[in-house]
Amino acid sequence: MDGAVFVAGRIYRDGRAAEPVDLDQSREWTFDRGDFVWIGLVEPREKELRILADRFGLHPLAIEHALSEHRLPKLETYGDQLFVVARTASLTGQEMSYGETAIFVGRQFIITVRHGSERTHADLRQRLETFPEGMRSGVAYVLHAVLDYVVDGYGPVIEAIEEEVLSLEGRVLDVPLSKDDVRVIFAYRRQLARFGRMLQPTLEVSARLQHLDLPCVEPALKPYFRDVEDHVRRVAGRVEGLRDVLRSVFEIGLLMEQQRQSVVTRKLAAWAAILAIPTAIAGVYGMNFEYMPELHLRYGYYVVLICMLTICGLLYLRFKRIEWL
Template sequence: MGKKRTAKYKKHIGKAPGTLIYTGEKNSQQLFIESFDYNPDGFTEKELKNIEDVFGYKTSESITWININGLNHIEAIESAGAHYGLHPLILEDIVNTSQRPKIDEYEDYLFLSLKMLHLDANENVIIEQVSFVMGDRYVLTFQEAEGDVFDNVRERIRSGKGRIRGMGADYLLYALVDAIVDHYYVISEMLGNKIEDIEDTLFEGNVEDSMSIQILMLKKELLKVRRAIFPLREIISRIEKSESTLIDKKSIQFYRDVYDHVIQLSDNIDIFREMIWSLMDMYMTTISNRMNEVMKVLTIIATIFIPLTFIAGIYGMNFDHMPELHLKYGYYIVWIVMVAVFIAMVVYFKRKKWL
């Protein structure tokens, strides 16, 4: 029996549009909220206890990043969405962890849904959905659980290095998206290394029984990464071409840089995809060649013994008037003939390079 799969979409059947249903598997996740409120002169970092504590940041004169972990806390997300004026369909997409990466533009805010990828201790790809809501002077991020790829952004805000404190919410959104895309490179490099390792093993002829499973698992990982990366091209392209007043023209060039990275990653994924198909073909060819080698050896052995069996069969017949049977050295002569035939055939096969 295979692993039973959870039917996530069954939860939505018969529900009204905009109904919030958490489709993930981390139902015991604690609600964790952190805020970074900053301007060119300083910053404030807080761990908020209640969802109501985020409401005051909407009218803040500084730039605010509010990070909410725990998509299973539906009531808290509904409360935050109501205060910030988010559409119910946006809130539905936030708690739907199967949501395809997308962008929606509204008059007062932009909504982005992306896939954040990172590796576990065994170098397996972990996929987590991250949703962004960018307003005039704030960015809200919604994550399924604690642990993300934004530590570098946090350090830049704390230290004041770079231009992040002097820019607006659109640059903060860029910095967060760029952090996710940078980790795509880590995943891409890991996939490339795994493909090269399998390729080297196949070239060396060290084919294991589990090799086909390794290739299939690698193919599944690649498809998951591909589904996360490819929609990002359209998302960044729409931000570049957006006429929203929330995106400053100075920030467009940074989004173009992210777009270039996404295109490069997409090309890498396409190359890896072709390489994996080639790996499967190479694996099947290697298995076939190994089988052919076995059959060749068995065929040569059988061919060598055919004339020897023929000689033994002739002199195994029970006729009284076979002249050779009464020779004094007949037994030894037959052995000499059989050994000579054996040696002659081995020499012939070696000259033909069949052995």
């Protein structure tokens, strides 16, 4: 079997890891009551899933769904089996990319199938194997752990966006928003809107696992899925808060730009008013009429200059007082 496809497989007895398993069809697996097998695959081909379908009686529709890409999380029941799809998320620049983890759950097996997800389940498996008390609860406990692991992966994505958003918020009062800043704001708003749409069905999946009578999920384990639901709600709250902050950053940026334009407009208007006085007086005396008053006054030139400077100075002081200059 290609190691890039079959990641790990192991039988668990009394909550502890027993012998490993593989997809060799000629090899028999023996299960006692309370035992279960956990198999993990990455980007499997149809052939590998057909082998598992024959061995565990997986429903053909579930196999078909596991091979195709889903846009939203889902939970389906097929007889005494569950089929769950969870979505993983990662951030590259301002672009969020999504992967998928399909989970088949039966009374004595759980199969995880990862598509496009960079986070492996190796750490999760090791952590669970150090806690046999939980593993004794069976496949539902592992299902909860996988879903919780997927939701925990949203945290670094949200934190990276928060850092960028807080940086924008911190400088918007001092520096005008550039084209790149506006592009970043709208990119994050678009990505967060899409992420929020993905979180809603994740909440529905965890709520159904918590409240409905489903195969393979014992009543004693339902509170674990309440914990998953709480995690998803916290992430959804952070997403909504980030969308509000981005909206306020953009609005504040617009207000600050309008304020800067208003300041410039007031300054231009004030200087235009000041310069209008000497322009008007000089314009009158530049018309070259023969019979104009004070044309032959000896000190008329100086009087006119003093009048211009006095009026301009008074206007300047007035505009300075009202903070137009």
